[in-house]
Amino acid sequence: MKIEDEIKQVAFRDDYQKAHVNLIFTANWLQQQQSGFFKQFGLTLPQFNILRILRGQHPKPATVNLLIERMLDKTSNASRIVDKLETKELVTRCVCPSNRRAVDIRISDAGLELLGRLDAAMNDQQFGVQNLTSTEADQLSRLLDKIRD
Amino acid sequence: MKIEDEIKQVAFRDDYQKAHVNLIFTANWLQQQQSGFFKQFGLTLPQFNILRILRGQHPKPATVNLLIERMLDKTSNASRIVDKLETKELVTRCVCPSNRRAVDIRISDAGLELLGRLDAAMNDQQFGVQNLTSTEADQLSRLLDKIRD
DNA sequence: GATAATTAAATGTATGTACATATATTTGTC
């Protein structure tokens, strides 16, 4: 559906405004698609993203700083998202021996097992970007990179 | 900067995953650019969006339902965002005479005046999409529409 | 080596998101 119809706005000032609104709207749309999927597994999107970063580090630990550096949303509060994951026993947290200011965070066996199940389910799940051809996906990335220049 | 460097990820599975991550990341980036701008005026992005919808209706009132219909984020809680705007006296709210379930919401003179100042400031402010050519902006909108098909 | 500056993480507060539930009003049906 065209963006004008999605938000019932008759016209945009120009192609720039239209692209901008479309970008925000589509990203929200994709996030909602995904968060419904993750909910089945008792996770939120940011919780999943942090777990994935931790798996990438495993068996090495990550610090809160490293998580923030790699998160899509730099300003979110990694500390409290880790709290939730720790409550679910998907990660472990202990003071870093070499630098007692820092905290070593590791994904637990239960966390690895959950991500494994998510990987399997994700292959069955089609998210929106699949509607594009590979060339179009590449084209999209280039346009987005240019926006942030 | 390329998306790989932004989030310090070495490689993506394919162009689809890369485009997807890039889309979420760029939309967040744009939102942060804007929210910094709105903050100078004591508004948040959703508050601004609701005010703009109300100005579009002015002098006719809008109901909460109409606001939800036109908002980019359908699931957000329009009622409570209107609460904040009412506290700041930027909108008025009163029971609709013809349907006492509904609430008539109108932008106040102070609200109109604030939006006027924002319009002026916005013309001086360059947001990211301006980095694209008009053709590229159009191309981007088409790709985004295709994602949501 | 004491003290200031910096760094790493946690905490506090206001706002927003997501979704379920509650309350009040109107509409439809017998």
Added chain:
DNA sequence: GACAAATATATGTACATACATTTAATTATC
């Protein structure tokens, strides 16, 4: 006209975002 269903909004709760402040540990400077 009583009562069920639908509609419009508000409220409750858990989680996340945004940003300021606090606490603790380390590093730098005199």
